[in-house]
Amino acid sequence: MIVSDAGADTRTVHVDLGARSYDILVGGGLVARAGQEIAARLPGIRAAIVTDANVAPLHLDRLSAALDEAGIGHVPIVLPAGETTKSFDHLMQLVDALLGARLERGDAVIALGGGVIGDLSGFAAGIVRRGMRFVQLPTSLLAQVDSSVGGKTGINSPRGKNLIGVFHQPALVLADTDILSTLSRREFAAGYAEVVKYGLIDRPDFFEWLEANHAAIFAGGPARVEAVARCCEAKAAVVADDEREDGNRALLNLGHTFGHALESAVRYDPERLVHGEGVAIGMALAHRFSHRLGLIDGQDVTRVERHLQAVGLPTRIDAIPGPALDVDTLMDRIAQDKKVSRGQLTFILTRGIGQSFIAKEVVPDDVRAFLSAETAAAA
Numbered sequence: 001m002i003v004s005d006a007g008a009d010t011r012t013v014h015v016d017l018g019a020r021s022y023d024i025l026v027g028g029g030l031v032a033r034a035g036q037e038i039a040a041r042l043p044g045i046r047a048a049i050v051t052d053a054n055v056a057p058l059h060l061d062r063l064s065a066a067l068d069e070a071g072i073g074h075v076p077i078v079l080p081a082g083e084t085t086k087s088f089d090h091l092m093q094l095v096d097a098l099l100g101a102r103l104e105r106g107d108a109v110i111a112l113g114g115g116v117i118g119d120l121s122g123f124a125a126g127i128v129r130r131g132m133r134f135v136q137l138p139t140s141l142l143a144q145v146d147s148s149v150g151g152k153t154g155i156n157s158p159r160g161k162n163l164i165g166v167f168h169q170p171a172l173v174l175a176d177t178d179i180l181s182t183l184s185r186r187e188f189a190a191g192y193a194e195v196v197k198y199g200l201i202d203r204p205d206f207f208e209w210l211e212a213n214h215a216a217i218f219a220g221g222p223a224r225v226e227a228v229a230r231c232c233e234a235k236a237a238v239v240a241d242d243e244r245e246d247g248n249r250a251l252l253n254l255g256h257t258f259g260h261a262l263e264s265a266v267r268y269d270p271e272r273l274v275h276g277e278g279v280a281i282g283m284a285l286a287h288r289f290s291h292r293l294g295l296i297d298g299q300d301v302t303r304v305e306r307h308l309q310a311v312g313l314p315t316r317i318d319a320i321p322g323p324a325l326d327v328d329t330l331m332d333r334i335a336q337d338k339k340v341s342r343g344q345l346t347f348i349l350t351r352g353i354g355q356s357f358i359a360k361e362v363v364p365d366d367v368r369a370f371l372s373a374e375t376a377a378a379a
């Protein structure tokens with residue numbers, strides 16, 4: 001993985017995966033350049049632009065014009081916005097539209113959207129004609145710093161989050177930071193949870209930088225570009241080292257065992273919880289659980305909670321609006337987590353800020369007692 005300058009305001013992060021290597025371009029104005037960047041890497045293709053009903057009216061025409069300019073024939077496919085679109089019904093609809101457009105295996109699926117569109121489109125690209133080319137044009141902060149990189153694709157099940165999917169790497173990621181200007185503050189903050197995650201995993205200096213610079217990142221400008229590029233650099237390094245999560249890639253799941261259980265328990269209802277908010281609560285829970293197990297100093301836990309709260313992110317289960325969540329349901333979803341191995345729970349726990357580690361054979365009764373205390377505190 002190499003980070004280099006590629007023009008005045010574009011940063012290039014290379015994801016080093018042998019034959020499946022690709023570039024992530026980060027900076028302003030990339031939608032306008034998308035046609036030429038794609039044509040340079042995937043000459044002669046046709047494409048489908050997959051997007052959602054919120055993003056389409058804001059950004060589809062500009063991308064379409066950029067592809068026209070580069071002579072890339074394309075069809076738009078617009079799906080409903082929101083987490084419930086990561087479903088078998090919408091996968092079927094998307095697959096049918098790709099086949100109906102007579103796109104070939106060598107053609108490309110271009111995801112123009114947040115993580116929902118990226119995960120669903122990547123899955124469709126991975127299975128249609130046994131694997132079409134795939135390009136990510138992430139439009140949410142979360143998608144720019146996390147979901148567009150690394151090739152995890154898929155949909156949700158009522159039994160748990162992301163339980164159905166494939167690894168399918170993109171051929172190119174174009175993270176146009178200008179496009180974030182139309183994102184709501186709530187969704188920007190949700191994406192910021194995944195930004196904080198990289199600091200908490202193993203980059204304490206980055207966490208400290210975020211504490212000092214979060215306002216500038218939310219405001220836009222160079223700090224935002226810097227944050228996106230540094231997250232992509234961090235994720236690219238992990239993915240290059242462990243593409244299919246046989247080892248350390250699991251660290252990217254910090255906060256997700258709890259977070260995914262919460263998302264699934266609210267049935268992926270965005271009025272109650274979106275993914276990044278689930279990750280924020282999940283990271284706070286992972287730190288408090290680590291403290292309960294005697295692994296981490298209470299001052300570090302408070303520092304993490306304070307930073308998440310400073311940008312308006314939730315840190316407790318009772319921050320989720322609607323009916324109280326039940327511990328049995330949460331334990332049922334946790335038992336479905338993809339990190340479970342030979343029936344044993346795996347969590348990402350921590351010994352301090354930037355000192356996360358993979359904890360195998362976590363005792364379910366310890367988790368249950370902890371969640372009972374957390375939800376009782378909420379009652």
Ligand SMILES: NC(=O)c1ccc[n+]([C@@H]2O[C@H](COP(=O)([O-])OP(=O)(O)OC[C@H]3O[C@@H](n4cnc5c(N)ncnc54)[C@H](O)[C@@H]3O)[C@@H](O)[C@H]2O)c1
Binds near residue numbers: 142181184276
């Ligand atoms: N594959 C991975 O490695 C990975 C990593 C992290 C998260 N994820 C997945 O990503 C999903 C969450 O992604 P998300 O937070 O981007 O959610 P999302 O795709 O639902 O986007 C959030 C909301 O913002 C809107 N939106 C997106 N870009 C916009 C823009 N530029 N202007 C205005 N509105 C815009 C969307 O329409 C949606 O309503 C979850 O399903 C999660 O599981 C996957």
Ligand SMILES: O=C(O)C(=O)C[C@@H](O)[C@H](O)[C@H](O)COP(=O)(O)O
Binds near residue numbers: 149161252253
């Ligand atoms: O890329 C990864 O690996 C991650 O874990 C990134 C997470 O932020 C992301 O939410 C991912 O989809 C979770 O993966 P899962 O395997 O737990 O479904």
Ligand SMILES: [Zn+2]
Binds near residue numbers: 146
């Ligand atoms: Zn995530």
